[in-house]
């Protein structure tokens with residue numbers, strides 16, 4: 110990604126879309142977080158001749174944890190980008206609703222597979238970037254500390270990102286997304302680059318922050334076990350359509366290897382691989 114010598118540090122983030130996305134959304138940071146549910150009607154996305162999403166209808170209640178799985182190239186990231194406003198549908202509409210079904214303006218954030226931290230900012234300043242421009246410094250510092258505490262990384266606030274492990278960097282990226290108390294959090298394979306044990310720890314952390322903060326979460330993952338472990342509901346995308354919509358029970362603690370969850374994982378895999 111080319112970064113010219115005279116660009117401001119924040120221009121780098123604009124290049125990776127993040128800040129452009131944040132800057133586009135004026136947010137009242139003092140307001141209580143308001144989970145934003147989703148209402149998709151006939152959502153279509155076309156890139157030239159390539160019709161990637163073919164008229165999706167989907168209702169996601171405010172506060173739900175939805176996971177999207179499917180073969181590589183089926184349109185998962187494309188859908189996620191539409192949900193957070195990084196791109197626009199070429200047909201249909203996406204509406205955001207509160208818990209009573211009333212229309213709301215969502216405060217949405219996204220976490221990518223790569224943490225995309227600014228190497229010349231401290232960990233705390235990287236988190237404060239998530240508040241956008243124009244917030245008072247003391248407020249930014251306080252909120253960054255709060256968000257870092259939420260991802261159990263308070264002791265690293267003053268460090269440079271280069272001193273952190275991959276898992277810690279991804280926790281900073283999560284804190285940067287959460288610092289503005291989003292109503293909708295999109296997660297695009299956020300744990301995909303982590304080793305297996307770090308990944309399990311991060312899965313538990315994501316569950317904890319989701320429970321505590323109450324935002325609507327939409328996770329894209331290649332890992333059906335991860336989808337089943339984290340989400341209330343998993344949808345399978347296949348050639349631009351939803352081929353399975355599966356509710357995942359939360360009536361007992363979720364353990365890796367649980368036979369009920371394993372059966373659901375099997376159904377998801379069979380659907381993705383066309384074995385049904």
Ligand SMILES: Nc1ncnc2c1ncn2[C@@H]1O[C@H](COP(=O)(O)OP(=O)(O)OP(=O)(O)O)[C@@H](O)[C@H]1O
Nearest residue numbers: 156159161179180181182183184185186187188331
């Ligand atoms: N900006 C773009 N311009 C043109 N085509 C695009 C663009 N973004 C995505 N596509 C195409 O849309 C289709 C779906 O891509 P997308 O990244 O959404 O798939 P995915 O399911 O997330 O894949 P993966 O699991 O490999 O990440 C692909 O055919 C891709 O080439």
